Amino acid sequence: xxxxxxxxxxxxxxxxxxxxxxxxxxxxxxxxxxxxxxxxxxxxxxxxxxxxxxxxxxxxxxxxxxxxxxxxxxxxxxxxxxxxxxxxxxxxxxxxxxxxxxxxxxxxxxxxxxxxxxxxxxxxxxxxxxxxxxxxxxxxxxxxxxxxxxxxxxx
Amino acid sequence: xxxxxxxxxxxxxxxxxxxxxxxxxxxxxxxxxxxxxxxxxxxxxxxxxxxxxxxxxxxxxxxxxxxxxxxxxxxxxxxxxxxxxxxxxxxxxxxxxxxxxxxxxxxxxxxxxxxxxxxxxxxxxxxxxxxxxxxxxxxxxxxxxxxxxxxxxxxxxxxxxxxxxxxxxxxxxxxxxxxxxxxxxxxxxxxxxxxxxxxxxxxxxxxxxxxxxxxxxxxxxxxxxxxxxxxxxxxxxxxxxxxxxxxxxxxxxxxxxxxxxxxxxxxxxxxxxxxxxxxxxxxxxxxxxxxxxxxxxxxxxxxxxxxxxxxxxxxxxxxxxxxxxxxxxxxxxxxxxxxxxxxxxxxxxxxxxxxxxxxxxxxxxxxxxxxxxxxxxxxxxxxxxxxxxxxxxxxxxxxxxxxxx
Ligand SMILES: Cc1cc2nc3c(=O)[nH]c(=O)nc-3n(C[C@H](O)[C@H](O)[C@H](O)COP(=O)(O)O)c2cc1C
Ligand code: SF4
Ligand code: FES
Numbered sequence: 001x002x003x004x005x006x007x008x009x010x011x012x013x014x015x016x017x018x019x020x021x022x023x024x025x026x027x028x029x030x031x032x033x034x035x036x037x038x039x040x041x042x043x044x045x046x047x048x049x050x051x052x053x054x055x056x057x058x059x060x061x062x063x064x065x066x067x068x069x070x071x072x073x074x075x076x077x078x079x080x081x082x083x084x085x086x087x088x089x090x091x092x093x094x095x096x097x098x099x100x101x102x103x104x105x106x107x108x109x110x111x112x113x114x115x116x117x118x119x120x121x122x123x124x125x126x127x128x129x130x131x132x133x134x135x136x137x138x139x140x141x142x143x144x145x146x147x148x149x150x151x152x153x154x155x
Numbered sequence: 156x157x158x159x160x161x162x163x164x165x166x167x168x169x170x171x172x173x174x175x176x177x178x179x180x181x182x183x184x185x186x187x188x189x190x191x192x193x194x195x196x197x198x199x200x201x202x203x204x205x206x207x208x209x210x211x212x213x214x215x216x217x218x219x220x221x222x223x224x225x226x227x228x229x230x231x232x233x234x235x236x237x238x239x240x241x242x243x244x245x246x247x248x249x250x251x252x253x254x255x256x257x258x259x260x261x262x263x264x265x266x267x268x269x270x271x272x273x274x275x276x277x278x279x280x281x282x283x284x285x286x287x288x289x290x291x292x293x294x295x296x297x298x299x300x301x302x303x304x305x306x307x308x309x310x311x312x313x314x315x316x317x318x319x320x321x322x323x324x325x326x327x328x329x330x331x332x333x334x335x336x337x338x339x340x341x342x343x344x345x346x347x348x349x350x351x352x353x354x355x356x357x358x359x360x361x362x363x364x365x366x367x368x369x370x371x372x373x374x375x376x377x378x379x380x381x382x383x384x385x386x387x388x389x390x391x392x393x394x395x396x397x398x399x400x401x402x403x404x405x406x407x408x409x410x411x412x413x414x415x416x417x418x419x420x421x422x423x424x425x426x427x428x429x430x431x432x433x434x435x436x437x438x439x440x441x442x443x444x445x446x447x448x449x450x451x452x453x454x455x456x457x458x459x460x461x462x463x464x465x466x467x468x469x470x471x472x473x474x475x476x477x478x479x480x481x482x483x484x485x486x487x488x489x490x491x492x493x494x495x496x497x498x499x500x501x502x503x504x505x506x507x508x509x510x511x512x513x514x515x516x517x518x519x520x521x522x523x524x525x526x527x528x529x530x531x532x533x534x535x536x537x538x539x540x541x542x543x544x545x546x547x548x549x550x551x552x553x554x555x556x557x558x559x560x
Contacts, residue, residue, distance in 0.1 A: 015323065017343030022285060022324050047343065058345035058501075061285050061326030073286075077247035078445055079404045081491040082483050115329050115495060116247035117286050120402065120477075121156055121410040130288035 001027045003037055007044050014045050017055055021062055031110075031129070032067040060114070068103060068110040070148055074126040077116035085124040088136050089113060095145060108149065157411025158254045158400075161419060161427055168378045168390065168398050169371070170414040174258045176293060178300040181261040187306055189377045190265050193272060194314035202273040203229055206376070208384035210396045215241055215332075215369030216443075216472045217545075218461045227356035228274040228364040236276040237365040238267050239341070240373055242283040242290065243325055243332035246444035247495060248475035251400035251412045252370035256283065256290035259374060260297035264307065264320060266376035271318050274366055278319050282337055285326025295322055329499040333544050334367045335359075336501070347503045348544035371400055391417035395460035399471070405440075405478035406432045418458040421450060424476055435480035439560065443472025445492045446549035448556035449485070469556060485557065490518060492553050500546060507547025510538040514550055528558040 006023045010016040024037050033056055042052040056062045074080075074089045089111070092098075097105035102112060119125035122134025133144060160167035175181040193202060207222030228236060240263055244252040255263070267279045281298075283291050298320060301307040309317045325331045328346050335349035338360050359365025375397060379387045388396045395417035401424055404410045408429035415424065421440060431437055439451045442459070448469035450457065457463060464471045479485060497511035514534055520526045535551040542548050 014343040015341050018324060018326075018340065022326070045343070051344065054345050055343065059325065059327045059331075076491070077495060078441065078488060078491060079248050079477055081488060082405060082477070082479065114286075114327065115245060115499065116249070118244055118250040118253045118284075120248050120250050120404040120475075121412075123404060123410070127286060127288075132289075 003027075003040050007041070012045055014047060017041070017045060017047070017052065018059070020045075021052075021056060025062060029069060030067050031069070031071055032063045032065060034064065060112075065101070066103070068108055070109045070128050072109055072111045072126060072128050073114040073117065074111065075115070075117045075119065075124065076113040077120075079116070079120040079123045080125060083124045088124050088126070088141065091138055092141060092145075095142065106149075109145075156250070156254055156257075157409060158258075159411060159413055159427070161413055161415035161423070163419070163423070164390075164398065164415060167414050168387075169255065169259070169374050169400060170412070175261060176258060176297075178261060178297070178304060181259075185381075186261055187265055187312075189381045190268055190306070191312050191314075193269050193380060194312060194316050199229060199273045199275065202269060202380065205380055205384050206273075209375075209379045209387040210384075210394075211372065211375055211379060211387070212395065212461060213369055214371035214375075214399070214474070216246065216446075216470075218471070221368065221372055224356055224368075225270060225274050225366055227354070228276075228366050231357065231364045233275075233364050235278070235361070235363045236271075236274055237360045237363060238271045238274070238276040238279040239334075239337065239360065239365060239367040240267055240279070240281040240370060241332065241334065241337060241367055242281055242287070242294075242370050243337060244287070244370070244473075245284060245329040245332045246446065246473045246475060247492075248404055248441065248444045248477045249402045249473040250404075251402045251474065253287055253290055254400070254412050255370050255374050256287065257293050260294045261301065262377055263294070263370065263373050264297060264301050266373040267320055268307070268311070268318055269376055269380065270366055270368070270373070272316055274364075276318070276366065278321070280321055280323055280341055280360075282323045282325060282341060284331070285324045291322070291324060298322060328501075329495075330501045330544070330546050333546065336544070337367065338365065345501070347501050348546075350543065392458065392460045392462070394462040399459070399474045401459070402473070402475045403428045403478070404476070406435060406480040406483055407478045408432050418460040418463070420456050420458055421476070422455040424459070425455070425478065428478070431478065431480050435482055438479045438481050438483065439485065440479065441477040441488070441553070442475070443470045443552075444475040445495050446470075446545070446552060447472045447475065448552045449560065450556075451560055470552060485560075486522065489553060489557050490515065493518060493550060496546060496549055504541075504543040504547060506538045506541040507543070510534060510542075510547065511550070514538075514554075528554075532558070 212218040331346040336346040
């Protein structure tokens with residue numbers, strides 16, 4: 001769905017700003033917003049571009065930087081920290097050949113460290129887009145990444 | 156997710172034996188009957204009196220009496236009033252609201268509607284963190300079911316009462332769970348906490364009186380109205396009535412949500428979690444999340460209620476209980492906590508924004524024996540006294556309780 005069609009779902013109520021940004025992000029292959037999206041959205045809601053920009057840069061779910069088809073969020077908070085989430089993060093980054101911006105070499109994955117995901121009962125945990133994964137170890141991570149790589153061949 | 160009721164509970168309040176994701180199940184188990192009774196048989200202030208009498212305390216961390224909060228808003232005359240369900244659950248180690256959102260979404264819709272009727276609210280919001288994708292799906296489905304079947308919208312159950320609830324998604328911000336920051340977020344802004352007072356109950360969303368309650372707080376409303384305040388007060392301790400959903404995690408055999416009487420001991424929770432993993436020795440527990448405090452071996456029998464922890468200089472907070480064994484590194488956990496707060500600081504006020512980087516540097520110096528703990532505590536104390544919201548005040552408790560080990 002393009003941004004114009006997303007806007008049609010919502011009335012011109014400022015409180016839809018984050019909702020619209022969520023939908024816009026979900027609709028894009030690289031899951032990032034660009035300045036043009038923000039211009040269109042702010043015009044529609046009749047708010048300043050700076051307000052939309054402020055929100056888009058405040059919430060770490062949104063990014064104006066290039067993202068990827070798969071956004072991997074590894075929890076690094078208390079419980080996962082105790083369960084060695086840092087090792088998980090390092091393993092993932094090396095497995096995916098991540099660059100300094102934490103993008104994988106093949107451009108398919110963007111890796112980030114995030115606060116508690118509320119998956120502490122299956123710690124160490126992560127999310128890939130909206131899918132949750134828990135009780136992670138090197139083997140399960142290898143398998144998950146492999147599956148996504150294979151699954152994405154055809155698309 | 157594992158969710159169980161502690162064996163000492165004869166009848167759980169929230170983690171009941173039936174799960175009520177879909178409307179039919181919910182109605183089969185008496186769902187929306189309470190709303191119907193409320194709308195047709197009770198005056199708004201009678202409901203508020205019941206909630207006051209139950210002495211229900213907010214389960215979001217601050218433990219403010221819910222009935223008193225509702226009463227503030229009910230007393231004010233205004234063109235609009237709002238009710239918000241705070242489902243931003245972000246306190247590290249806490250996952251109990253997720254269980255409620257995924258298993259009992261209709262009980263929240265019913266509770267928000269009852270609250271709105273009691274305070275004169277005309278619109279409700281459920282604000283869920285975007286990371287809770289499954290919760291969002293289930294709440295969205297429940298809202299649709301409620302609208303399709305006349306439990307939301309115009310003239311609900313032919314009572315003359317009309318009410319709407321909308322869902323809003325946050326994402327990737329811990330401070331957003333702070334009530335005024337959450338309100339800013341619904342207004343489409345960055346989640347910067349507001350100066351209080353005025354409190355949201357007086358001036359909240361778009362400047363109108365707004366009740367904002369935690370998910371678990373709201374999950375207690377229908378049972379209280381249904382069974383009465385006295386019934387509710389049979390649970391828990393004298394000053395902390397009811398049960399609590401404890402989010403139990405860490406180096407135990409069975410992590411999960413455990414509903415138990417407020418006042419259950421740490422030892423009892425550890426037993427319910429089937430003891431320490433690999434038969435390791437219990438070292439301490441971090442109670443209340445990152446902004447909570449450490450509790451040690453000599454305190455295993457301490458009842459986990461709001462008043463007992465407060466007396467011990469700690470806090471129950473969200474009810475997160477992270478068990479640590481002799482092998483777990485408390486030193487690095489503390490640094491992890493400080494780093495978390497530094498990262499989540501919104502930057503609006505100086506003590507928090509500048510304080511956390513400094514605290515981390517000092518903590519590192521402390522680990523190298525270059526400064527004393529008391530030097531760190533001085534800064535944590537200044538931050539506690541001068542920060543705009545509780546995020547900037549949060550370092551004091553974990554640091555203080557860690558150093559006192
Ligand atoms: C930094 C910060 C984060 C918070 N996060 C949450 C949260 O995720 N969920 C919540 O219910 N309350 C959270 N709170 C507490 C809320 O500000 C507020 O006290 C609560 O939603 C009131 O509901 P209750 O009275 O039902 O507990 C947070 C507070 C602070 C300072
Ligand atoms: S204490 Fe921290 S999070 Fe709270 S308003 Fe100040 S800078 Fe923001
Ligand atoms: S601490 Fe990692 S999911 Fe909660």
